[in-house]
Amino acid sequence: MDIQYPLELVGTLVFAISGALAVRDREHDLFGAGFTGFITAIGGGSLRDILLGSYPLVWIGDVNFLYAIFLGILLAFIFPTTLLKLRKTMFLFDTLGIAFFTVLGVEKALSLGVRPEIAAIMGMFSAVMGGVIRDTLTNEIPILFRKEVYASACLAGAILYLVLNYFGIARDYNMLVSISVVISIRLIAVKYKLSLPRLD
Amino acid sequence: MDIQYPLELVGTLVFAISGALAVRDREHDLFGAGFTGFITAIGGGSLRDILLGSYPLVWIGDVNFLYAIFLGILLAFIFPTTLLKLRKTMFLFDTLGIAFFTVLGVEKALSLGVRPEIAAIMGMFSAVMGGVIRDTLTNEIPILFRKEVYASACLAGAILYLVLNYFGIARDYNMLVSISVVISIRLIAVKYKLSLPRLD
Amino acid sequence: MDIQYPLELVGTLVFAISGALAVRDREHDLFGAGFTGFITAIGGGSLRDILLGSYPLVWIGDVNFLYAIFLGILLAFIFPTTLLKLRKTMFLFDTLGIAFFTVLGVEKALSLGVRPEIAAIMGMFSAVMGGVIRDTLTNEIPILFRKEVYASACLAGAILYLVLNYFGIARDYNMLVSISVVISIRLIAVKYKLSLPRLD
Numbered sequence: 001m002d003i004q005y006p007l008e009l010v011g012t013l014v015f016a017i018s019g020a021l022a023v024r025d026r027e028h029d030l031f032g033a034g035f036t037g038f039i040t041a042i043g044g045g046s047l048r049d050i051l052l053g054s055y056p057l058v059w060i061g062d063v064n065f066l067y068a069i070f071l072g073i074l075l076a077f078i079f080p081t082t083l084l085k086l087r088k089t090m091f092l093f094d095t096l097g098i099a100f101f102t103v104l105g106v107e108k109a110l111s112l113g114v115r116p117e118i119a120a121i122m123g124m125f126s127a128v129m130g131g132v133i134r135d136t137l138t139n140e141i142p143i144l145f146r147k148e149v150y151a152s153a154c155l156a157g158a159i160l161y162l163v164l165n166y167f168g169i170a171r172d173y174n175m176l177v178s179i180s181v182v183i184s185i186r187l188i189a190v191k192y193k194l195s196l197p198r199l200d
Numbered sequence: 201m202d203i204q205y206p207l208e209l210v211g212t213l214v215f216a217i218s219g220a221l222a223v224r225d226r227e228h229d230l231f232g233a234g235f236t237g238f239i240t241a242i243g244g245g246s247l248r249d250i251l252l253g254s255y256p257l258v259w260i261g262d263v264n265f266l267y268a269i270f271l272g273i274l275l276a277f278i279f280p281t282t283l284l285k286l287r288k289t290m291f292l293f294d295t296l297g298i299a300f301f302t303v304l305g306v307e308k309a310l311s312l313g314v315r316p317e318i319a320a321i322m323g324m325f326s327a328v329m330g331g332v333i334r335d336t337l338t339n340e341i342p343i344l345f346r347k348e349v350y351a352s353a354c355l356a357g358a359i360l361y362l363v364l365n366y367f368g369i370a371r372d373y374n375m376l377v378s379i380s381v382v383i384s385i386r387l388i389a390v391k392y393k394l395s396l397p398r399l400d
Numbered sequence: 401m402d403i404q405y406p407l408e409l410v411g412t413l414v415f416a417i418s419g420a421l422a423v424r425d426r427e428h429d430l431f432g433a434g435f436t437g438f439i440t441a442i443g444g445g446s447l448r449d450i451l452l453g454s455y456p457l458v459w460i461g462d463v464n465f466l467y468a469i470f471l472g473i474l475l476a477f478i479f480p481t482t483l484l485k486l487r488k489t490m491f492l493f494d495t496l497g498i499a500f501f502t503v504l505g506v507e508k509a510l511s512l513g514v515r516p517e518i519a520a521i522m523g524m525f526s527a528v529m530g531g532v533i534r535d536t537l538t539n540e541i542p543i544l545f546r547k548e549v550y551a552s553a554c555l556a557g558a559i560l561y562l563v564l565n566y567f568g569i570a571r572d573y574n575m576l577v578s579i580s581v582v583i584s585i586r587l588i589a590v591k592y593k594l595s596l597p598r599l600d
Contacts (some may be wrong), residue, residue: 118266
């Protein structure tokens with residue numbers, strides 16, 4: 001799929017931007033912002049690959065990912081106000097990003113021979129753990145505990161992909177459907193302020 | 201040892217329950233609680249195996265551990281009040297769990313050929329790091345900094361196991377003694393509110 | 401280089417001391433302080449080696465590092481007041497430590513065949529991530545977000561080492577120059593309270 005590789009790079013760039021801008025209101029200098037952008041961009045995929053024992057890590061084996069991250073950080077430095085004004089656009093990109101990385105994470109895990117249950121978890125981890133590590137470093141309550149239906153949308157999309165895959169749906173079609181479902185769940189949850197019930 | 205495998209699964213289930221219930225008083229939805237239960241259950245063993253480079257991780261290679269975790273989270277969702285009323289029972293299970301995982305962690309590290317000093321640390325990490333990661337994610341002061349004689353009881357048990365092992369004590373007997381010592385230290389410390397001195 | 405190995409051990413010891421003393425003002429008992437010292441000393445190098453898939457980790461393969469850590473923790477326990485009075489000395493040791501570990505981390509990464517861009521990041525990670533993990537565990541804002549020109553000095557030194565290396569400068573001379581530059585940047589930044597601009 002010719003479009004997949006550039007999409008991965010763009011997704012990584014978007015994660016780097018969101019990470020760098022996340023510390024804008026706090027006591028961080030430019031370096032701290034860049035560091036946070038970097039960790040956000042590499043965190044999820046690195047954790048997935050370390051758990052699976054899959055080396056080299058993507059960004060270590062392919063320098064283009066590193067350049068995508070640097071470019072994202074640079075954009076965050078040069079156009080912070082513009083990017084923050086584009087909050088809706090950024091939100092859409094982030095939603096697209098987590099949806100896309102969920103499916104890619106599932107596929108990578110499957111290609112390494114693990115069971116579907118594990119692949120579903122790895123898909124979700126790929127998408128959200130960069131943000132979780134970012135929030136832990138900046139002493140925030142991790143995103144998946146705060147945001148409406150965030151990681152759970154990814155998990156739902158991962159499971160859907162696995163079910164469709166099990167029934168022999170073609171990969172491209174499956175990707176499109178699963179990614180769309182993650183995006184739809186997330187957008188609907190945010191629009192109508194839906195959230196899962198609490199434990200009490 | 202026929203009893204070891206089911207005990208490992210039960211220990212994993214208990215960790216998942218304690219993790220899921222840990223976020224009950226906070227602003228977490230069901231998914232957040234399940235996520236925390238999951239991380240608590242896999243954290244210690246995963247960290248041990250990643251540090252030792254031992255792949256596949258236990259819960260990735262054997263799906264029964266995943267099912268034990270899902271069952272634990274499910275129980276926490278269905279019976280939260282009952283389980284919290286059973287606090288004393290849960291506390292005993294947790295104490296049994298850390299004692300048991302300490303010894304298993306030591307044995308696994310030894311089987312991978314590391315020195316006893318490393319095996320002692322790996323035993324303790326297996327037992328307590330799931331809780332440490334849980335507390336870090338939920339912005340709590342990590343359990344081992346708060347609770348009376350928690351990780352130190354595990355370390356003491358790990359060292360005892362290694363000493364008895366060095367003197368040729370049979371494995372089953374050694375396990376029983378070392379686990380009992382961890383449990384005794386912990387129970388006595390909690391009952392009499394003992395704690396180690398501070399650094400001042 | 402005969403002097404490198406003992407320097408690595410001393411650097412590890414200093415990191416263990418600084419970690420153990422870091423929790424002195426908080427509600428930590430001796431065990432918590434020792435645990436924090438341990439994590440601080442192993443954190444950066446372990447993360448670097450896990451990201452690079454380089455096993456065994458240094459402190460697991462060579463027990464002398466473990467003894468250096470234990471000695472550092474013991475010194476922190478016995479002489480906490482003296483060591484805290486020696487704050488300036490400790491600060492110099494810490495600065496020497498991060499400078500030294502930066503260059504060693506770069507060299508290790510290069511020896512594993514990664515690209516220079518990756519090696520620069522690994523050098524910085526070796527030096528600062530132990531402190532970042534320490535601060536995350538103790539719920540502090542991570543050091544690299546607080547301190548004047550801390551991780552950025554390491555990154556500058558790492559890049560300098562790689563540039564000089566590219567131009568064929570002899571290793572010993574390169575190490576000396578790069579380490580000196582990290583130290584100089586850090587000392588000047590602290591003395592004149594310099595900091596990088598913020599993102600706003």
